[in-house]
Amino acid sequence: MPEDYDWKERRDQVERYRILAQETTDPIAARLLRDIVLDLEAELKGSPQSGALDAA
Template sequence: MDDDGEEQQELEDQIMRYRMMERDVTDPLALGLLHDIVAELEAALQASNE
């Protein structure tokens, strides 16, 4: 159970890092890629909560 908590925390940390990168990016392609990465990480986080 502790491993699940660590995995969720790591996913939350990754989401936060990518969201911070999204704020600094001006290239539309890079922004789209970062948005997709965040969406995938959020889906993984939600799946790990179920």
């Protein structure tokens, strides 16, 4: 169960960073936030939970 919680928390974190990247007016900050989102998404795709999401 703790692994499931960590996975859900990571998905929420990705969404928060996506929103921040869209709302920021500083182009450098927006680019850094998009890079963070890409890194977090890559980690999620490598997690064992990602297969369960694709099947759902």
